[in-house]
Amino acid sequence: MRVLIMGCGRTGSMIAQALAAEGHTVTILDTDEENLRRLDGSNDITALIGDGILEEDLRRAGVRNADVFVAMDPSDTRNAMAAQKARHLFNIPKVVCYIDDPLRQEMYKTLGLMAISPVQVISDMVMEAIHR
Numbered sequence: 001m002r003v004l005i006m007g008c009g010r011t012g013s014m015i016a017q018a019l020a021a022e023g024h025t026v027t028i029l030d031t032d033e034e035n036l037r038r039l040d041g042s043n044d045i046t047a048l049i050g051d052g053i054l055e056e057d058l059r060r061a062g063v064r065n066a067d068v069f070v071a072m073d074p075s076d077t078r079n080a081m082a083a084q085k086a087r088h089l090f091n092i093p094k095v096v097c098y099i100d101d102p103l104r105q106e107m108y109k110t111l112g113l114m115a116i117s118p119v120q121v122i123s124d125m126v127m128e129a130i131h132r
Helices: 010-021 033-039 055-060 076-089 102-110 118-130
Strands: 002-006 025-030 045-049 068-071 094-098 114-116
Touching (some): 002 076, 010 025, 010 033, 010 045, 025 033, 076 102, 102 118, 114 118
Parallel strands (some): 002 025, 002 068, 068 094, 094 114
16 A cells, blocks of 8 residues: 655654555655654655645655555644545545544544544543443
């Protein structure tokens, strides 16, 4: 699978490394060169300085060949914008979008995006642990 990730924070970099370890072709974009240093020594990941909401940077990162796009920026708004471009402009079949605000999750689903909220995931896990 060819995966393009926007955002090389702690979670984005871990996802990139895990996918690369499984043998997937991974490209990751981040606007901050410092964040890309998290991948030092990961020769099997293409790391590029760029902005995932800019069409030019997405094209340079190979968005047209991607099977999956993952939006992992700290900003829900930037993630939604990049994910919508990936899904509707570049027709990427699978788009996963990190969102901090779980109230936006349903809205993103109506846009054809798979939205994952860590707040919701943790809340669900805590409730499950309490009720065991």
